[in-house]
Amino acid sequence: MAVNPLERRGMLNKRWCLAFLGMSMAMSALAAGEDLPVFRLDCNNGVFTPKQLLVPAGKKFKIEIYNTGTEAIEFESRQLRKEKALSPQSNSFVVVFPLEPGEYKFFDDFHIQTGQGSIIAK
Amino acid sequence: MGQILFVMWRETVEAMLVVGILHAWLAHDPSGRRGKKYLWLGVLAGLALALLLGLGIEAMGSILSDEGQEYFQAAMLLVAAALIVQMVFWMRMHGRRLKQDLEQSLSRSTRTQHWWGVFSLAAIAVAREGSETVVYLSSLAMGENGFASPRFWLASALGVVLAGTTFYLLQLGGKLFSWRIFFQLTEILLLLFGCALLMNGVEKLMDMQLLPVLKSQVWDSSMWLDDGSIFGGIVSSFTGYRSRPALMSLLVFSGYWLAITGMLKAPRFPGRQ
Numbered sequence: 001m002a003v004n005p006l007e008r009r010g011m012l013n014k015r016w017c018l019a020f021l022g023m024s025m026a027m028s029a030l031a032a033g034e035d036l037p038v039f040r041l042d043c044n045n046g047v048f049t050p051k052q053l054l055v056p057a058g059k060k061f062k063i064e065i066y067n068t069g070t071e072a073i074e075f076e077s078r079q080l081r082k083e084k085a086l087s088p089q090s091n092s093f094v095v096v097f098p099l100e101p102g103e104y105k106f107f108d109d110f111h112i113q114t115g116q117g118s119i120i121a122k
Numbered sequence: 123m124g125q126i127l128f129v130m131w132r133e134t135v136e137a138m139l140v141v142g143i144l145h146a147w148l149a150h151d152p153s154g155r156r157g158k159k160y161l162w163l164g165v166l167a168g169l170a171l172a173l174l175l176g177l178g179i180e181a182m183g184s185i186l187s188d189e190g191q192e193y194f195q196a197a198m199l200l201v202a203a204a205l206i207v208q209m210v211f212w213m214r215m216h217g218r219r220l221k222q223d224l225e226q227s228l229s230r231s232t233r234t235q236h237w238w239g240v241f242s243l244a245a246i247a248v249a250r251e252g253s254e255t256v257v258y259l260s261s262l263a264m265g266e267n268g269f270a271s272p273r274f275w276l277a278s279a280l281g282v283v284l285a286g287t288t289f290y291l292l293q294l295g296g297k298l299f300s301w302r303i304f305f306q307l308t309e310i311l312l313l314l315f316g317c318a319l320l321m322n323g324v325e326k327l328m329d330m331q332l333l334p335v336l337k338s339q340v341w342d343s344s345m346w347l348d349d350g351s352i353f354g355g356i357v358s359s360f361t362g363y364r365s366r367p368a369l370m371s372l373l374v375f376s377g378y379w380l381a382i383t384g385m386l387k388a389p390r391f392p393g394r395q
Binding site for chain 2: 113
């Protein structure tokens with residue numbers, strides 16, 4: 001039976017979606033399987049602790065962000081190309097790919113005046 | 123108070139800029155009015171998606187892997203950037219004779235396609251900033267006094283007022299200025315904003331290592347304008363400016379503007395007289 005072109009396009013899309021899903025699942029499995037150095041970062045209503053994170057340069061690592069305050073925060077870094085909004089008393093993480101030595105700034109976009117910090121890669 | 127004002131301003135203005143400009147463009151021409159329906163439906167769809175994304179952020183984490191969310195965001199950003207550029211050039215091509223074209227040559231299907239573009243652009247613009255607004259607002263609502271907390275109502279009211287004002291000013295602008303000036307100004311605004319979205323999207327891909335960074339920092343202009351400061355951050359989110367650009371970001375930025383200026387000069391897109 002001939003498949004009408006519209007249907008065929010639907011099938012193609014489905015195939016792409018599956019491939020895409022498979023790829024992202026494989027990638028998350030990979031990410032979970034690796035042993036990444038983990039750094040904890042607390043944010044309490046726009047105050048980061050610690051204000052500076054020392055990380056090894058040239059190595060992938062993970063930052064676990066804990067919003068310990070009563071207000072929402074948004075961890076953001078333009079240099080690291082990260083953005084993560086967190087509601088109060090919740091936590092999440094970002095995986096940072098190997099950095100060249102240097103200083104990388106991050107801030108809390110919902111408390112930009114007080115919420116400034118940086119990552120030093122050495 | 124200052125902080126609430128700033129967050130609500132920034133979260134609402136980006137979306138209303140896109141929605142307001144599209145609305146003014148559609149309202150300018152009587153035959154564009156049919157598209158307004160698609161615009162408002164897009165806004166509604168965007169609000170629904172924002173609620174889902176914002177309230178379901180914890181639930182989303184378990185359904186969609188972290189990478190999945192990143193892909194989703196990157197796709198939203200890139201689609202929005204492409205739609206903005208497409209919209210600007212579609213208006214340049216057809217806008218001048220939109221009414222005539224719609225009545226005569228322009229086929230129904232291109233029109234419908236275009237309206238769906240309007241729908242998607244509005245939906246993405248609202249969903250993107252809206253989901254963060256939802257996180258922000260719900261945290262205020264969950265605060266000490268719950269929904270009775272004055273901060274929650276203050277923030278919500280400010281959001282509505284700021285979004286409404288932005289929208290109103292854009293409609294007013296379309297009437298106050300000559301249409302030509304208004305169109306040119308808003309066209310530039312949208313192209314700048316399209317660049318910012320493209321940069322964000324591309325940087326997400328770089329972050330997922332789907333695109334090479336090439337060189338992590340080409341220069342550092344943060345002593346003049348730091349994209350991590352309040353003002354620099356605004357400039358950055360409306361234009362794609364980076365004070366410490368990676369080589370790949372720089373290439374995409376330059377490529378975008380080369381392509382845009384090339385297209386602006388092309389005789390196919392004459393602009394408005």
